[in-house]
Amino acid sequence: MDFSVAFNAAREALPYMLGGVGWTVGLIVGAMLLGLCMGVPLAVVQVYGPKPARRAVGLYVWLFRGIPILVQLYIFYFGILSWLSNLPGLSGLGLDSPFIAAVLVLGLTSSAYQSQIFRGAIQSLPAGQLKAARALGMTDAQAIFTIVLPQALRLSIPAWSNEYSILLKDSALAFTIGVVEIMARMRAIASTTHEPVSMTFLAGIIFFVLTWVGVKTLALLENKVRIAGYTRQGAA
Amino acid sequence: MSQPSETTPILEARGLVKVLGGNRVLDSVSLSIGRGRVKVLIGPSGAGKSTLLQCLNFLMPPDSGHILLEGREVNAQSRKELCAFRQQVGMIFQDFNLFDHLSALENVRVALMKVKGMSKLDATERAIAELKRVGLADRAANYPANLSGGQKQRVAIARALAMDPKVMLLDEPTSALDPELIGEVLSVIRDLAQGGMTMIMATHQISFSASLADEFIFMEKGRVVEQGSPAELLGRGVSSRTQSFCSKISELTGEGGGASGECRL
Numbered sequence: 001m002d003f004s005v006a007f008n009a010a011r012e013a014l015p016y017m018l019g020g021v022g023w024t025v026g027l028i029v030g031a032m033l034l035g036l037c038m039g040v041p042l043a044v045v046q047v048y049g050p051k052p053a054r055r056a057v058g059l060y061v062w063l064f065r066g067i068p069i070l071v072q073l074y075i076f077y078f079g080i081l082s083w084l085s086n087l088p089g090l091s092g093l094g095l096d097s098p099f100i101a102a103v104l105v106l107g108l109t110s111s112a113y114q115s116q117i118f119r120g121a122i123q124s125l126p127a128g129q130l131k132a133a134r135a136l137g138m139t140d141a142q143a144i145f146t147i148v149l150p151q152a153l154r155l156s157i158p159a160w161s162n163e164y165s166i167l168l169k170d171s172a173l174a175f176t177i178g179v180v181e182i183m184a185r186m187r188a189i190a191s192t193t194h195e196p197v198s199m200t201f202l203a204g205i206i207f208f209v210l211t212w213v214g215v216k217t218l219a220l221l222e223n224k225v226r227i228a229g230y231t232r233q234g235a236a
Numbered sequence: 237m238s239q240p241s242e243t244t245p246i247l248e249a250r251g252l253v254k255v256l257g258g259n260r261v262l263d264s265v266s267l268s269i270g271r272g273r274v275k276v277l278i279g280p281s282g283a284g285k286s287t288l289l290q291c292l293n294f295l296m297p298p299d300s301g302h303i304l305l306e307g308r309e310v311n312a313q314s315r316k317e318l319c320a321f322r323q324q325v326g327m328i329f330q331d332f333n334l335f336d337h338l339s340a341l342e343n344v345r346v347a348l349m350k351v352k353g354m355s356k357l358d359a360t361e362r363a364i365a366e367l368k369r370v371g372l373a374d375r376a377a378n379y380p381a382n383l384s385g386g387q388k389q390r391v392a393i394a395r396a397l398a399m400d401p402k403v404m405l406l407d408e409p410t411s412a413l414d415p416e417l418i419g420e421v422l423s424v425i426r427d428l429a430q431g432g433m434t435m436i437m438a439t440h441q442i443s444f445s446a447s448l449a450d451e452f453i454f455m456e457k458g459r460v461v462e463q464g465s466p467a468e469l470l471g472r473g474v475s476s477r478t479q480s481f482c483s484k485i486s487e488l489t490g491e492g493g494g495a496s497g498e499c500r501l
Contacts, residue, residue, distance in 0.1 A: 126333070128333035129336070131290075132327070132333035133347075135295060135327035136347035136396075142351070147346075227381065228378075228382060
């Protein structure tokens with residue numbers, strides 16, 4: 001293998017490959033946010049909700065953790081969403097776009113995982129604080145929003161950054177339904193340049209950099225919202 | 237609605253029963269407390285003191301029984317009524333239960349804003365006044381992790397006082413403290429009692445509480461076994477269950493002040 005040929009091919013392919021970064025970032029941001037917006041309420045219901053609701057959340061989590069992302073992408077893109085987009089009222093909404101399907105699948109799956117991150121964080125808080133909030137006359141909703149969640153979300157950041165790095169790499173599966181993200185571009189350009197190895201390396205490096213940036217950013221956030229003098233048992 | 241008269245008890249419990257894991261932790265306990273009175277719950281661990289206090293403000297809903305605030309029965313099924321009731325009943329916990337993500341000032345202020353709907357400015361002013369009252373104005377910006385146990389408990393007391401409670405429930409407020417920190421908390425509690433605050437306190441600090449209690453309530457196995465003034469239960473020549481319990485702990489801790497394990501006033 002001639003390294004200079006491979007290197008030049010990668011350098012020439014770089015702009016095209018970087019064009020996929022926007023799609024990958026869009027997938028990740030969309031999916032992480034969807035996962036966050038659903039994961040927090042799911043966790044709250046699973047800890048504080050009535051039994052039937054807790055069961056329902058448990059089932060949801062099992063379902064999305066149990067079915068491979070690739071299978072879900074097919075089910076949503078070729079099945080549910082393509083059926084929905086043919087319904088009279090929903091036809092113009094672009095539900096048949098592969099990007100929407102990928103964000104939905106990654107986001108729903110992530111919400112199942114994220115709900116368990118938040119549930120663990122909520123349950124790790126000393127129960128006495130909720131009692132104290134109730135004793136002051138707060139409703140359960142007030143106590144959850146002002147006392148429980150601000151602490152639980154802080155504690156969740158390390159695990160959340162883990163979830164980010166996993167989801168980022170899962171997003172590479174979106175090429176299978178035609179989202180032109182990094183992986184899709186890598187395959188396209190590898191077949192035209194006949195440089196599959198260098199293109200694969202290049203894709204790997206781009207994913208690595210994206211992971212690094214995201215994890216570093218979350219570490220900065222974790223530091224920024226740290227409570228003075230507050231350490232978990234066993235830390236520091 | 238008629239105004240409660242001077243003689244109406246501030247807080248009254250009738251026939252409270254609580255069963256936990258098949259045990260009758262509270263077995264038909266009744267008590268009532270008048271304005272400005274101090275009642276002290278004593279008894280061995282597992283007697284039901286803590287359960288009683290937590291049933292009194294429905295942190296643990298009693299299985300049966302009634303609770304009356306100023307002669308009016310509290311309907312704990314109504315969330316609104318329950319929250320209004322709890323605002324008027326301050327609670328101090330053994331392990332402080334400060335909100336770890338909030339500074340001392342914010343701990344005192346948060347319920348004023350969220351529950352009482354006060355503006356941030358008014359709530360801050362009030363919170364600072366309460367911190368001053370417990371001697372912690374200079375610690376307002378500290379987070380709980382940077383406060384000593386005694387300071388945490390005083391912040392917790394300030395937090396409860398800021399709600400203008402009609403009665404305070406104190407659940408072993410000094411039991412989690414290092415011995416040298418107990419004094420600062422007891423002195424705040426003494427100030428409260430002298431200022432006319434109505435209080436029900438579970439404690440093992442017998443000699444301290446004898447100096448401010450109007451009544452001792454001795455509990456054992458979920459029942460009130462004895463009740464009476466400290467003098468009646470601990471005075472010379474008295475042979476009471478309270479007396480013998482008190483002798484036992486004074487042998488261990490030197491608490492009680494009597495000679496040779498005696499526990500006399």
